[in-house]
Amino acid sequence: MIYEQDRTENLDACIKCSACTAMCPVAAVNPLFPGPKVLGPDAERFRLEGLQIGAALLNYCSKCRTCEITCPSGVKITEMITRAQENAKLSGSGKNLQSNIRDYLFGRAEYLGKLATILPGLTNTLLRTPLFRQVLEQALGISSEAPLPTYRKKFNPFGEGHKNRKQVVYFPGCFVTYNDPPTGHAITKVLEHNGYEVIVPPFHCCSTPLEGNGYVREAKETAKKNLALMNPYIRAGVPLITGCTSCGTALKEYAGLDVSASELQAYDLFEFLWALHEQSEFRTDFKEVQVSLGYHSSCHLKAQGIGTPSVRLLRLIPGVRVTDLDQGCCGLSGSYGFKKEKYDTAMQIGNPVFERVRHGVANDEFQSVITECGGCQVQIRHGSGTETFHPVWVLMQAYGLE
Template identity: 40%
Template sequence: MGHLEDSLDQCIKCNVCMTACPVAAVSPHFPGPKVVGPQAQRFRHADQPVPDASVDYCSGCRVCNEVCPAGVRIAELNARARAQLVAAQGQSLRNRIIARAGLVGRLSSGPHAPLLNMGLGLRPLRWVMEQVIQIHRDAPLPPASRHTFGHWFRQRGQRRGLRQVVYYHGCSTQYYEPWVGQAAVAVLEHNGFEVIVPDQDCCGLPLLSNGDFRSAERQHRYNVAQLIPYVRQGIPVVGTSTSCILTLKEEAPELLDLTSQEVADVAAHTYDIFEFLRTLAERNELKTDFRAISRTLPYHPPCQLRAHRIGLPALDVLSLIPGLRLVESQAACCGIAGTYGLKREKYALAMAVGAPLFQFVRESGSDLALCDSETCRWQISHATGVTTKHPIEILAAAYGL
């Protein structure tokens, strides 16, 4: 577990991270990345209590990592410190629930989903939830789907193609937004791929974010075991949830210090879907039989996408669509940070962090905004009333699929 901790010695105390941190700017509870990260890390040891409970106010947005000129892994240091805090003090019922996205999704979706969604729309029930399990009454909880993406994919059957690709759908597409996965499958098949959807678990990011590293490691190892047979055949893995894909590629292996060859091979052959499509375009292998879409749309590249360090592949690919113009948000973060903004004590902070983004979307005058992250989309729609979509939905529409 050494290399992340070793990076703290590169800190030059320049305070760039303190200036850029969107949470420290709006919260008195979080003294800032430098203080909670490399500065506090020097006092953290496995055999003594974590000295600073304020680390739990780090949202994990990685803005500090992006701006650090010395390459200190501040967000990862904070995540490990939070895990140490959880190991010493235990985890609340609320955090245990929201960290298990796959389980919550399985219990929420199905024939009873409309009834559940109706219940979650009742203010008295949301008030009770806030009092009992401390999920804020106004938190953007997505409506569950009556039919899962997996059900749809099994019903329609797998279709042959000249090449193969594995699709990692993640919990949001499986249980809440199956249409995102349907659009991804349509685009990949249109470009000549046979899409394979293996068994898969939650990527583990909600568990990592809430400090339950042991459970996250079980989920990651399960996913690696399901994906490695395809990777060894040279079949790439792609996903529409940019946060899930970052977890498979980098976050879980680094935070959990997983160094097996299988973990490394899966990480090396896993791609954000637009990263994958952009590579096809660069090789002149991407079909460009697009219909014109004469629209100007606001686009927010979420924190987890920027953490991939791959630029803005969705912008690059969608720029090929005639008539379509995307205006990039310059906001640092939407504030939701996965499960962070759902919590009663952090909801107001999340809304304050996201305020510049919400203003950007409102001032665009558009009734539609694009974002690669599901929780960011739910947060933007919650705050602005504007419909949000994954960029893959626009690409599918341009293909006429």
């Protein structure tokens, strides 16, 4: 977050070139969305004078941060919009009861997951029932067309339990815990294969969904609960690993809450494995895997500023060919694309990705798509009809662990 005294200075840095709006994926598909320049620095002038303008429009920002990367003057546009959203939320403007209830629920992926996985079969049947989806749309504003992920029996991290002097703490995240436990097991196996004991404390949600739906105070509280669970390991210098890029971004932002940046050793899974590789501690006893894959880089991976370590690492495996799709946001942006009024926008935002995938598959460039983010996996599968999975599965195959 930028400091109060920098606010006006950062605002004045905007030279009104409109490049951010020209590159904004939401503005390109939704004419009613005035774009980052107007909602960011332009409206900020009024907000500094206490005037709220376009409060309802603020929520259309998908937080992909393309504007900040594009801006030649380093204006923190997404931050301005996020802060304005928080203030609008506090003052209650731009929202109705329905979207309040819905955003309350979407912010709590953990409770939704717990509820849904009591009887995952029933949940999935209901979520596939058109009538139930109509009810969800009418009552809660959750799009009946949205690709809500299926639920599975909750991730059970125990059972592998190899004791080793080298330890890592694994943060599975809600998607692995409630929707994709097999990927959690795969990540555990790959880490164990590299000589690590994998510890999984009973973590809560990372807090990204809370923040994304505007519950900033609750997000901080949840983060602090997780930090309390991590505390003994942080003190012992045990690295913290996650395979989810949204959780990864959130965990890295914990630095500064109850822990200093230097103490908190939070890593994206592939970032960690690459670091091992650089120290010649990463096992490369690979079997050949003949596969061509398209790689989608999630917005939250880009936000971490660590490059694309999974692409680097998978290219070490004989036979694996990885094509970087080099497209923007898939459009889902957490729960943004599940919302009734945003579903179409989200699908249009993701269209360049879907088209690129369809083109690649049709031309035999690759057969399936890998991406670390569970949300991107769901959305790209939905939009392009192509199989998507977490890149760790390629390592599983190469290690012969499947």
